Amino acid sequence: MAYSKKVMDHFENPRNLGKMDDADGVGEVGNAKCGDIMKIYLKINDGIISDVKFNTFGCASAIATSSMATELIKGQKVEDALELSNKAVVEALDGLPPAKIHCSVLAEEAVKAAIADYYTKNGIELDPAIFGSCSGGCENCDHCG
Amino acid sequence: MKTVYVDNAATTAMCDEAVKAMVECMSSAYGNASSLHHIGQEAAEVLFAARQDVADCLNADVNEIYFTSGGTEADNWAIRNAARLGSRKNKNHIISTAFEHHAVLHTLKKLEKEGFEVTYLEVSEDGYVTPEQVRNAIKDETCLVTIMYANNEIGTIQPVKEIGQVCRDKGVLFHTDAVQAVGHVKIDVAEQNIDMLSLSGHKFHGPKGVGALYCKKGISLMGIMQGGAQEKNKRPGTENIPALAGMAAALKKACAELDKNSAYISSLRDKIIDGILPTVPRARLNGGRDARLPGNVSFCFEGIEGESLLLYLDLKGICGSSGSACTSGSLDPSHVLLALGLPHEIAHGSLRISLSEFNTEEEADYIIEELPKVVNRLRDMSPVWERIMKEESENGLQ
Numbered sequence: 001m002a003y004s005k006k007v008m009d010h011f012e013n014p015r016n017l018g019k020m021d022d023a024d025g026v027g028e029v030g031n032a033k034c035g036d037i038m039k040i041y042l043k044i045n046d047g048i049i050s051d052v053k054f055n056t057f058g059c060a061s062a063i064a065t066s067s068m069a070t071e072l073i074k075g076q077k078v079e080d081a082l083e084l085s086n087k088a089v090v091e092a093l094d095g096l097p098p099a100k101i102h103c104s105v106l107a108e109e110a111v112k113a114a115i116a117d118y119y120t121k122n123g124i125e126l127d128p129a130i131f132g133s134c135s136g137g138c139e140n141c142d143h144c145g
Numbered sequence: 146m147k148t149v150y151v152d153n154a155a156t157t158a159m160c161d162e163a164v165k166a167m168v169e170c171m172s173s174a175y176g177n178a179s180s181l182h183h184i185g186q187e188a189a190e191v192l193f194a195a196r197q198d199v200a201d202c203l204n205a206d207v208n209e210i211y212f213t214s215g216g217t218e219a220d221n222w223a224i225r226n227a228a229r230l231g232s233r234k235n236k237n238h239i240i241s242t243a244f245e246h247h248a249v250l251h252t253l254k255k256l257e258k259e260g261f262e263v264t265y266l267e268v269s270e271d272g273y274v275t276p277e278q279v280r281n282a283i284k285d286e287t288c289l290v291t292i293m294y295a296n297n298e299i300g301t302i303q304p305v306k307e308i309g310q311v312c313r314d315k316g317v318l319f320h321t322d323a324v325q326a327v328g329h330v331k332i333d334v335a336e337q338n339i340d341m342l343s344l345s346g347h348k349f350h351g352p353k354g355v356g357a358l359y360c361k362k363g364i365s366l367m368g369i370m371q372g373g374a375q376e377k378n379k380r381p382g383t384e385n386i387p388a389l390a391g392m393a394a395a396l397k398k399a400c401a402e403l404d405k406n407s408a409y410i411s412s413l414r415d416k417i418i419d420g421i422l423p424t425v426p427r428a429r430l431n432g433g434r435d436a437r438l439p440g441n442v443s444f445c446f447e448g449i450e451g452e453s454l455l456l457y458l459d460l461k462g463i464c465g466s467s468g469s470a471c472t473s474g475s476l477d478p479s480h481v482l483l484a485l486g487l488p489h490e491i492a493h494g495s496l497r498i499s500l501s502e503f504n505t506e507e508e509a510d511y512i513i514e515e516l517p518k519v520v521n522r523l524r525d526m527s528p529v530w531e532r533i534m535k536e537e538s539e540n541g542l543q
């Protein structure tokens with residue numbers, strides 16, 4: 001198992017690393033039991049993600065996918081950020097070892113959870129087709145067992 | 146960048162003596178030890194001498210040593226053999242522990258599928274099992290006790306002699322996976338009541354892909370393959386003489402210098418432990434400090450994950466290892482740390498530093514300097530650490 005140069009670059013020099021005190025939306029997914037937790041902070045102006053920060057507890061691919069996901073959604077419209085897939089994140093990183101794909105799913109979910117938080121705070125109803133029934137807290141989530 | 150190799154429990158660099166012995170075999174003693182001509186007989190002599198050296202290091206007889214492809218094969222062979230002897234007498238119960246190496250655990254799991262019953266003794270929170278636990282678990286149907294000599298992740302050394310005595314008293318075969326112990330602690334199979342023992346060349350500065358099974362005289366040992374007459378018909382196939390010679394040379398040296406090395410390596414070990422524990426909050430040492438391999442340091446750091454810790458250390462030239470889930474491809478962290486009763490959250494943040502006599506004081510200092518920085522860097526970006534600190538300050542305010 002070896003990581004791509006891109007993964008190692010984002011792991012060594014994570015982009016948008018940090019916390020945000022005045023975030024418009026915060027999403028945290030995963031749990032410490034299964035080994036990866038991601039927390040994403042969004043600043044949203046006029047429907048556009050003007051700033052994003054992340055904190056991650058996890059392996060190198062968890063850190064690299066968090067970093068890449070924040071890069072991909074920064075400056076995007078909120079609706080477009082919702083379309084972010086883990087596949088797109090993995091491709092942007094020039095791939096992940098097969099055993100590590102599960103770590104990248106969290107990045108997609110963390111972005112969704114942060115946007116869900118933003119919508120909820122602003123009285124916007126969550127479309128179950130996009131957000132499903134996931135509350136963001138993964139304690140009972142299947143893939144974390 | 147300098148390289149600090151502290152993953153000696155995974156494998157070791159070869160010592161000069163082992164390299165020299167191997168090169169000599171490859172360039173001059175290249176014969177087949179079964180050939181009658183003088184080139185073949187030269188190889189046969191090397192083979193005999195290697196077996197004698199290994200036997201001497203264990204205080205075994207030369208006829209009790211069977212060469213294998215490594216620790217895994219020796220473990221499989223010993224356990225399968227005992228199971229076969231047991232089932233002949235309708236004895237289908239085996240006793241082991243929850244924190245064995247997979248070479249043992251997975252063999253036992255397979256035997257369970259084939260109808261054997263296995264008792265996995267609980268390990269204490271500091272990483273030991275007791276002879277009393279073994280005594281209490283032995284039943285009329287017990288055909289084997291297999292307990293590792295020293296654990297590969299946390300370095301704890303089990304009371305092998307006393308466990309062996311219990312097994313002798315009860316007439317049960319005793320096997321020990323001594324892969325991590327041989328060449329590092331004094332072993333005497335006769336004095337320690339050991340019936341079967343596994344060892345592996347690459348854990349004491351010998352080559353990889355070679356090991357040995359010690360099987361006490363009088364215990365019937367089944368062959369594992371059909372073929373020629375090598376290894377007393379038990380393990381056919383032309384012997385890998387260079388590997389055997391390399392392993393024997395390394396073991397001979399390790400045993401001759403054991404006291405000196407053990408004192409030196411354990412001083413490095415204690416320096417690192419005492420250099421890290423007081424300076425890094427919420428760090429713990431896994432495994433007791435007393436009966437511990439000279440080279441093993443095993444930490445858990447709360448709030449961070451082991452793989453990223455390992456890789457950030459690698460960027461500083463430090464090569465260690467972690468029992469974290471993400472390095473194994475499953476969501477569960479190391480079964481060894483879980484067997485100690487550690488919660489998943491903490492077991493994920495493990496780091497094993499395993500030293501050898503090739504490591505220096507300067508390297509230990511470098512680890513003591515760099516490791517806390519890396520831990521802090523990861524904690525700064527960890528939502529888990531953020532939560533731990535929040536809880537701590539809330540509790541502090543109460």
Ligand SMILES: Cc1ncc(COP(=O)(O)O)c(C=O)c1O
Pocket residue numbers: 154155214215216217218220246248293295296297322324325345346354355356
């Ligand atoms: C305790 C223990 N048993 C068995 C093995 C397997 O040995 P080998 O790699 O020689 O097959 C190892 C090493 O990985 C070990 O640490």
Ligand SMILES: [Zn+2]
Pocket residue numbers: 035036058059060061062103471
């Ligand atoms: Zn992961």
